[in-house]
Amino acid sequence: MYRKTAMIRMTLALALALVGVSFLAATATAQTSPTESPAVNTLRIATFNVSLYGKRQGQIRERLSRRDDLQAERVASIVQTIRPDVLLINELDHEPDAAPARLLAENYFAVAQNTADGKLSPVVFPYVYSAPSNTGIDSTLDLNNDGQLGSGNDAWGFGNYPGQYAMTVYSRFPIDTASIRSFQKLRWKDLPGAIRPVDPNTGQSYYDDATWSKLRLSSKNHIDVPILVGDTVIHVLASHPTPPVFDGPEDRNGARNHDEIEFWNHYLSDDDTADTWLIDDDGRAGPLDADASFVVMGDLNADPIDGSGRREAIIRLLNHPRTRDVQQNKTADFGRNGLMRVDFVLPSKDLHVIDSGVFWPTGDAPQSTWIKASDHRLVWIDVKR
Template sequence: MIRAFVVFALCATAASAETVRIATYHTELSRRGPALLLRDIARGQDDQVNAVLDIIEAAEADVLLLLDVDWDFEGRAVMALRAALSDRGLTYAHHVAPSPNSGRVSGFDLDGDGRLGRGRDALGYGRFMGDGGMVLLSRLPLGALTDHSDLLWVDRNPDARDVLPPGAEAVVPLASVAQWVVPLSVGGHDLSLITLNANTPVFDGPEDRNGIRNADELGLVADLAGTVPVPVVLGRSNVDPFDGAGDRGAMADLLNHPALQDPVPRGRGGGGDGHLGDPALDTVAFEGPGPLRVDYVLPAATLRVVDAGVIWPAPGDPLAEAAGAASRGRLVWVDIAFP
């Protein structure tokens, strides 16, 4: 739903404008096997699925990047998800969901445990092909996708071969899930949506394979933001600017990119013992490292942001129970005004 509002100048003249809400949400809808997500959505009785739908319905985003949504060859899970949202009055006429790298067999023992074919041996972590993919939903027209998901990691960073088994550098991509650039048309204005779904920087060894890959993924997103017209970065970096694991320098480079702005969306947040970051900016309720800010919507510096937020309701809020039952992640949204 494109929102109309009026901006009043000091001279008492007024100009109408429209806002578009762009959001990202790490849903944790992935399941333990193929077709299970489709089953749970189709039945309409899964508490977690329904809680995720409650959060999406409350957000009323015009453009929404959903992370951790299982992919299937015929796209049935995504179609079922769109139908469930349509039943709630949210019609997303456009979507993008090509096959991800997650769960795709690599043929190598990438984690070095002596066994092949396990989740951490895939091109991107996944127990089956398409495990934990992503989908971009939009009420507004989308242009032709540019897919950087096949870019080899070693082509981005030649030193990647040092943390991979011999020969694996020829098949392992930089993108652990996927890396897209999708044009978005808003009433004559063209934006470039740059997805962000970086590898977790932990669960490896002293070689820091996951941490290096995460930083390189953030670096690619930063480079894309400097080359495409009117960039809007959205998704999960898996790095907090102040707390937790990961290359905070790579995260700072993205947040301080001259082509982008950080609207610092705020919610109630979680806060963690000894944390340095503002708890109101937290976007995920991790158990080990505690709540962190790892999900972002970063519009182009040239765009006018009029509002932003994180759906992290306070206890007693009607949406609080759904937010906790849906996912450890919290939906992040930004409203952008267009004359």
């Protein structure tokens, strides 16, 4: 069982404060120290799908290196306005050296953006974790049953190149890198009650037994990133499930979206069987500790009321005994498909929420041009411990 005592957490926090943080190679990187010590009384936590992906591998790294990318400037303007202490970015390329994540922080977040009223203040994130992703990694299987191999639809998670649509955690507080948990390789079939897609035209399983036995649950990843805020550990539980569309009558993406969200319902619950299947990529087993503080974050691609997805899992998550649903506004504008609530920051009930919001300026506000960066909006909460 994966457990960490409070004494170990306090000792680790003290050690990190004294000697600094050693980051995981290829997935995390340190930035320069902030100019002021973060306040620990109030913590602002945010999630933002920024749609920073390219048509080919390396394109986003090249764009962010130039320091003049309009989309990234707009994203940074929003971040510098809201000024989160902990920020999850969805749809930012992952590379083994975390270059896109680092460049976005150094060349945009940490550089004052221009506005009509002057410059915004930089936001410096000393700690960054760029999570590996299943997107674009070839499964060598015919996952969309088109008789061909090697397309983006045949990757473990849809993507035209490895690392596309990945996610990054930025923090002003130390990240306990040694305790990060990643469930990138967890098999879909191992989730209790997994929904195996069925072709309604034949009544047969869409995936044959050989394929079903290998499929991964996460279209990107499911990660547990512990943030050390003083003597408190807050777990960022982040994911970005596949959209419940772009499939056929078998509803394979709808089923996967549901089960990617259902993972968190299991991870937050006391399940006697969890040690037999809930095993992370480093072999550590079991759910989150029952007394742990956390936020479930990300673009979950599931509106509990609207849309064509299976709503049962997201409704269970919003009503889970350990979560608090404090922000119920729409968070994305999908054009003809309308406004939807698909981006979430769900804190544990032991965290005292004092404010929350969605960055969505009106059409006549000077900041309204910034939201052209993405069809999603930044969602945030303020908490006290």
